[in-house]
């Protein structure tokens with residue numbers, strides 16, 4: 452019996468592996484537990500097994516799947532799939548070429564293909580809708596399950612690239628499942644982040660091997676995965692409802708909450724910023740801790756109103772930075788990410804990309820060149836547009852800020868004479884298969900301006916310390932507050948203080964001191980109605 456291909460549910464795709472079964476379980480018992488608790492598609496995958504044994508196992512698993520009305524896919528062995536009348540086959544890039552597979556299995560069988568790169572999608576699109584029915588997109592995260600892995604982990608951003616390739620090549624028939632190192636700790640983030648740039652396509656499902664096959668309690672493991680898939684909202688922090696307008700009333704409320712809650716702001720940052728960042732944090736009614744001790748990040752993240760500022764000018768080892776991201780994501784506490792010098796060197800780009808794929812950030816803040824690089828909008832692409840006044844650059848930079856916010860599903864801040872703040876969080880909502888239907892150009896973005904403050908660029912750590920201020924605000928607001936409002940408040944507060952300090956200082960040295968004083972005064976007076984900074988919705 453071959454399944455009607457049009458209504459396959461790809462949402463929870465179990466790929467078997469009989470080499471990792473816990474004592475007291477069998478391949479059959481693990482698959483059964485999966486099917487009883489929400490697995491929607493099964494792939495029998497045996498790498499070194501005698502054909503006779505494989506056939507026997509396949510017939511047994513096929514009967515089980517049929518009793519749950521779930522299709523059975525056979526990995527790689529076309530002959531076995533044909534012999535037992537399986538519902539489909541899955542082949543890798545180095546297995547039998549797809550057109551030959553289709554010729555052998557006929558039009559009704561499901562064909563799945565392992566895909567990791569844009570050129571493989573282009574090939575698939577050329578073959579047209581009668582060949583590949585779905586693709587396994589991976590390897591998302593490192594995994595020990597696949598022996599001799601040929602692909603480096605691509606992270607959620609790699610999966611987005613594949614989704615974009617499907618859209619660019621109009622392969623609308625093709626379904627997608629992510630695979631590789633997928634577990635409850637990262638599945639919501641993958642489903643939340645992996646949306647094509649045009650907002651039209653998301654993953655159709657996730658595929659797991661060890662999370663179920665190696666689980667002593669496969670039923671519980673499956674129930675947990677099913678829960679994540681059926682409750683499409685990723686609460687990486689308390690994402691409040693969107694407020695319509697950001698006003699001085701909003702600022703007053705945020706400052707009031709920071710004052711009341713005095714958040715702990717953990718800094719992992721560069722040496723130059725440490726001292727000034729700690730003083731800015733104190734001036735903004737918060738409590739700094741400059742700790743890069745891996746063993747204490749979980750304890751710190753559990754402190755009420757904790758927030759992390761991760762500034763990759765920091766020299767903390769990569770595993771410490773990753774552990775911090777894991778800890779704050781786990782506790783659903785905000786992380787402000789400042790990818791210093793993102794595109795300056797390949798080493799920095801790699802470090803920042805690694806951190807960006809390791810967790811979910813609440814706010815990504817950068818200067819214009821960092822944001823343009825993160826948005827993959829090189830100045831060449833920008834030059835393609837006629838050179839109007841600076842006004843045009845403002846539009847382009849605002850768009851780049853929206854692209855970063857959308858790509859990383861975060862609040863993005865781009866600093867400069869105009870500070871841009873864009874909100875790509877979507878309240879943490881995600882959907883399977885279809886995206887949210889909107890693209891980067893549709894997301895909210897504001898421009899914050901207070902005249903030019905040239906001296907701001909002449910002191911060290913002025914940009915980094917905006918990061919500290921943002922962390923104070925997103926850390927200090929009450930749960931269910933709107934993070935975009937908290938970030939905008941921080942930027943408006945900081946820009947107002949910068950302007951004030953620039954009118955009072957005699958040079959760099961006194962500007963530093965005046966900036967601290969201005970932040971302290973503005974924060975403690977908390978009269979935003981008097982703040983001079985303008986905010987414009989774009």
Ligand SMILES: Cc1nc(C(=O)O)sc1CCOP(=O)(O)O
Nearest residue numbers: 589590594596631632659660661
């Ligand atoms: C079978 C397979 N294919 C992959 C690919 O990237 O194509 S990764 C993988 C193994 C995934 O196992 P786990 O869920 O235990 O990480």
Ligand SMILES: C=C1C=NC(C(F)(F)F)=NC1=N
Nearest residue numbers: 541563565586587628630658
């Ligand atoms: C190598 C593989 C890659 N992806 C998939 C799946 F996710 F199921 F599509 N299965 C495999 N065996």
